[in-house]
Amino acid sequence: MHPANQASVEAPPLPEVDLNLWQVHLGRHPMQKRSGELDLELNHPTVSREHATIFKRAGHYFLRDHDSANGSHVDGQRVQGEVELRPGALIRIGPYRFRLDGSILRIFTPQQMRLDGIDLVKQIFKSSARTTLLHPTSISVQSGDFIALLGCSGSGKTTLLNALCGYAPATGGQLLLNGEAVDRQLDLFRTSIGYVPQDDIVHTELTVEQVLAYAAELRLPQGMLPHERRRLIDDVLDKLHMTLHQHKLVSNLSGGQRKRVSVAVELLTKPSFLFLDEPTSGLDPGMEEEFMELLGRMRNRQSIGVVLVTHRLDYVAEQCNYVAMLSHGYLTFFGPMAEAIPFYSTALPTAKLQPISEVAAEKQYPKIYQALEASTPIESKAVAGEYHRSTYYERFLKHRVRNAAQRIAPQQNKTRPVSQAPFFSQWLTLTRRYASTMFNRHKRLTLAANLLLPIALGLLVLLASLSDRGGSIFTTRAENPAFPTKVVGDYTNAQILLLALTLLALFLGSFNAISEVVKEKAIYKRERMLFLQVGPYILSKLAVLSAFSVLQMLLLAAVVLPLASLPAQGVWLPTWLELTVTLMLTTIASVALGLAASAALKEQEQMPIVLVVLIIPQLLLSKALNPQLPNAISWLNNLTISRWGLEAMANSTNLNQIDDNPFFAKPLYHALDAADLGLNWLVLIAATVLLTVAAIIIQQRKDQR
Known part of the structure; x- marks a missing residue:
């Protein structure tokens, strides 16, 4: 926080400001105006350069949003223009929180984020028949978590992952971000989530640098200057050890490097959670280990909550602090991997597990897979019921879910996400990117x-x-x-x-034209979740x-x-x-x-x-x-x-x-x-x-x- 000029009143220290004395400008680089004004720098890419101003007028307090990209929210509602702040008003700008107590604006450091799925259900209907892919499942992800979703094919792990990140929303239950329904804060949710599917969702015809540059233009606030975007790109490249490869075509990279590019695109907005669907699929063992270690370092250094679907149990045991085991759409276990052995030894006798003191845990994990794969839906439901009645549920999941359920805010009107970029600006960037994919020198x-x-x-x-x-x-x-x-x-x-x-x-x-929309459906769907x-x-x-x-x-x-x-x-x-x-x-x-035909197609083969x-x-x-x-x-x-x-x-x-x-x-x-x-x-x-x-x-x- 910086005083605008040498004022007669000394600038107050964090974490509070008296609005009777100060007018507060909020933003990534707020403009200093005149005496009696404060600049509060909110250093996060989802915050606009000049985001909002909080001030007093005629004995009342107001917040004015300066057409920010991701919005200012007061009591859960996005501000359009200017709004009066009632006593006790809660203000959110990106990951930052403020509360108005009388004339005092209390300022909180960016909070630890949490994402909770409460009784999530996924059902599909085909030919009037209903199929349940995910039975009521509650799970919680917090900043710094590293959670692996495990299970055999068709167990519901990808369905749960997609429901949590919003890629394919659940048909039932609630998804909460910091205790508040996601559909009431879509702007915050979309910038808090990073999603990397099994297939790479970047344009392989571009260089790594081009992919990140266009993604930064589209995802980051319009007020961000080119050198600021460049600094963010360089920082992400450095963290993922891709600086030396930035001028290479994505199509010429190895599988592990392409996966890093997908992760880099998601890290541009500094998300609180990163979801990955079988990120090591198709990688050789050396690249698998390297990529998993990279995710572990990201979790430790940046406090990102990482959730991934994988089959590699050896890496899970080394990197993940929690695992969620699914079978036939039922959550049969959630907790540390080492605790799965004693639980399944009694809940799933067909696994024929032995005490860890006699047989190493890593040698017994495949037995759990095999037993769950051989189980029937009724047996999987019974195991899930056994888990929810066990001490393992009490220790590792119940308190998380209970806290989330208690924090559900009262129902408010839903908010719709607002596009990051104006119509013409977004069209211009998309046109330049598309032209780059079609006319680059490598396609002569x-x-x-x-x-x-x-x-x-x-x-x-x-x-x-x-x-x-x-x-x-x-x-x-x-x-x-x-x-x-x-x-x-x-x-x-x-x-x-x-x-x-x-x-x-x-x-x-x-x-x-006929293939140009349908061939990009994975890229389109991810970008549509954010801003497109x-x-x-x-x-x-x-x-x-x-x-x-x-x-x-x-x-x-x-x-x-x-x-x-x-x-x-x-x-x-x-x-x-x-x-x-x-x-x-x-x-x-x-x-x-x-x-028009391409938009109507479901698959490129048509x-x-x-x-x-x-x-x-x-x-x-x-x-x-x-x-x-x-x-x-x-x-x-x-x-x-x-x-x-x-x-x-x-x-x-x-x-x-x-x-x-x-x-x-x-x-x-x-x-x-x-x-x-x-x-x-x-x-x-x-x-x-x-x-x-x-x-x-x-x-x-x-x-x-």
């Missing part, structure tokens, strides 16, 4: 192949549509006296060329993919159009330019279509069949392929992107006026019609907007499920 061969693809396909289309009358598809206007407005050319091949160009624009745009807004996320992909698809269309047009002997003038512009604009609008609409479903109907409903569609389905043609793209190009090239047009008497398309061309372009733009909105809505509804 892939990029070259994707840019050569439209050139190769364009040449193939051009060859397939060459006229058998000397190779001319279009020419300039003919001198036929009977039809002075007609164009000499080959109607059939000209129509094939325009249809093929339309379908290429449709295919390439959809193909580029769906709108900026989808729009960032639309921007980058549209730019890339437009580049493909420019290459396609540059190869095909000069060789097609087009008429010189279109409706408004040179014909080649109007066709290029139409190709660009068509492919951008197709990108939006691909993103992509090929969905891509076929998107493309083939647009071909079958095309006028070029089926000029006389039945009335019952002709209206469907209006819903396709290809219809508007093809008609725009037919209009620009005056396709109806080619002299061998079999539909001259009843033309299929408009000819050099400005209103029709404008309508076609407008519909393509509207389709892009509507499909983008659809992608956002689909993704939001998927989040709710």
Whole structure:
């Protein structure tokens, strides 16, 4: 705490301030104002640079929040703007606590955090059948704990882990943070939790430094200066011994190093709890031991509560102070690993355990696994009941759960998490990150192949549509006296060329986008828990993919159009330019279509069949392929992107006026019609907007499920 200037009143020592004498500015680097004002520095990354001010006005005390990223909370409610402080008001800013007693603001050091699950239940419903994955389970995690969730496959350990960290919330019970329901303090909860799933949730196309830099921009308060973020990144890299690897691609790291990158991303916000789902899976024994030792050092130095799912009992015995053993969704034991032997020796006779004095504990742990795996749900329920009636439950869990239940605060309105970054700022960062993953120098061969693809396909289309009358598809206007407005050319091949160009624009745009949301579902879900807004996320992909698809269309047009002997003038512009604009609008609409489909997919393996479903109907409903569609389905043609793209190009090239047009008497398309061309372009733009909105809505509804 620092006095703003040399005031007549001496700055008070912590832990209290008299608000009759001082106005208090709170923040990571609060601005000093004038005499009678104090700056209280709250050094935590979840606190904004200038977070809030507490002051007296007309005999009353107020708190003003300065649009902070993670909010100021008074009596459990997030402050919007300014709020009056009642006597005894409890104030929370990040991990810091304050209480107003009369005119005295009492200041508490960051408290030891605790996370309690009370009677957590997880049920799923499939075909009207209900399956219980986790039966009522109570467990408590405190700062400095190192807890291993153990059990055979399907025992419920990952379900419990995900319920505790909020990744897949429980369907019943209560989740409390410091004795208060999590759904009433989502802002604090999301910054208190670090989560590392079994699969790495970082972009492997980026370097370690890029991964952390983009994560810092997105997760940390907007007011944090670049050098402050850089200092945090360097500190995390140093703690995880990754400084020497920061310029390497994540894809080029070893399994253990990639896991450290995932942990580093989570440590940027200095979480109070770190949850890991089988973090050593796929690592060799040496890396496993090194990684577990790293977690132990983090727990000891930073007082982080660590909870992990693992099968490595030898490391658990060395590093963990508590284990939770699950079987068939029941918690059958919670306590120190060494205490599991005497408990299961009586509660689970089938394990055939012996006293530790006769047989070393580490040699008997596998027997517990084997016995629990062989047990039936009824037997597991009986063992769980035996534990809850035992002295082990009294000693290691009951007092934790009882204290948590007693501290449950009265019901208040739920609060919704507020995004860290404004909409545009988040979109800009996501766009830069996505562009970095697509266009980094290590993907030059892939990029070259994707840019050569439209050139190769364009040449193939051009060859397939060459006229058998000397190779001319279009020419300039003919001198036929009977039809002075007609164009000499080959109607059939000209129509094939325009249809093929339309379908290429449709295919390439959809193909580029269709995997881009579903392939990132793990990364998306983790970031969505913290700060991510769906709108900026989808729009960032639309921007980058549209730019890339437009580049493909420019290459396609540059190869095909000069060789097609087009008429010189279109409706408004040179014909080649109007066709290029139409190709660009068509492919951008197709990108939006691909993103909407990708948002709807559950698994990436579904992509090929969905891509076929998107493309083939647009071909079958095309006028070029089926000029006389039945009335019952002709209206469907209006819903396709290809219809508007093809008609725009037919209009620009005056396709109806080619002299061998079999539909001259009843033309299929408009000819050099400005209103029709404008309508076609407008519909393509509207389709892009509507499909983008659809992608956002689909993704939001998927989040709710």
